[in-house]
Amino acid sequence: MAEPLGLHEHGYTCREVVDLAAEFVEGAMPAHETTLFEMHLNFCDGCFTFIDQIRETSALSARVAEDSLPEELKVELLRAFRDWKRT
């Protein structure tokens, strides 16, 4: 089991880091909190890994194939566009 290096002295517990992950990843965290947060990440492999996993999850979601435009809908919309142009 990994032994923490007195991490609570750096302001956050791992549990808090996990809850604040979105604020950090989304760049919505105030500067002074970001400093403490990053200090925790520097010392804590578990939380560093967790944040990496959240980013990786987001990157993997971006690779999931999107729903693509059905051909019939495209044809209908182009017809509607031509009608609209004429009016």
Add this chain to the structure above:
Amino acid sequence: MTGADIEARVGADDSAVVARLRDGDERAFEEVVRDFYPSMIAVARGYTRTRAVADEVVQEAWLGVLKGIDRFEGRSSLRTWVLQIVGNIARTRAVREARSVPFSSFESDVGEPAVEPDRFRGADDPYPGHWRSYPTDWRTLPEERLFSGETLDVVKQAIAELPENQKLVITLRDVTGCSAADVCDTLGVSPENQRVLLHRARARVRATLERHFDG
């Protein structure tokens, strides 16, 4: 291309695209219809029962966009404006079909933990709130495993099983690459709520991936 790239490209070209649409440029219309479709269908699906109805909503939205394109003032991105029209139509239809609207009830999942509480040490431990054991470092996985079709199927399935509001937010943000502002304006949620939903969605998908990789 990443979501952010698409965002930047669409944003920068908005006024040019709008001008081409107003001029009746069919190629521009086809491009934008194709580009916006994944996020439009995601919004529509958030409020409708079937894919077929969602496609009708998308179609109706485009008719509304064409009707109103002369009044588009560029206060928001073109995509946000289009998605708002989709959201309005979809919500109206959901009400007509007496279907529950995800964002009217989204206070109900407040307090859901991002990670199972028993992953952390208890109050009687010398290090309360710290990991009992660290999550596995995915950077040590071979890339062909991390990015395999099987992994992407796991992600897709995990997203499909999320509560509607989380599914909608993660699909818009991560799958289709919408900005946070697009999502807030389209769904009428605050930046904080948008972030909470995104966080819960990513945390659930992460947990599913963790079971997949560790299992």
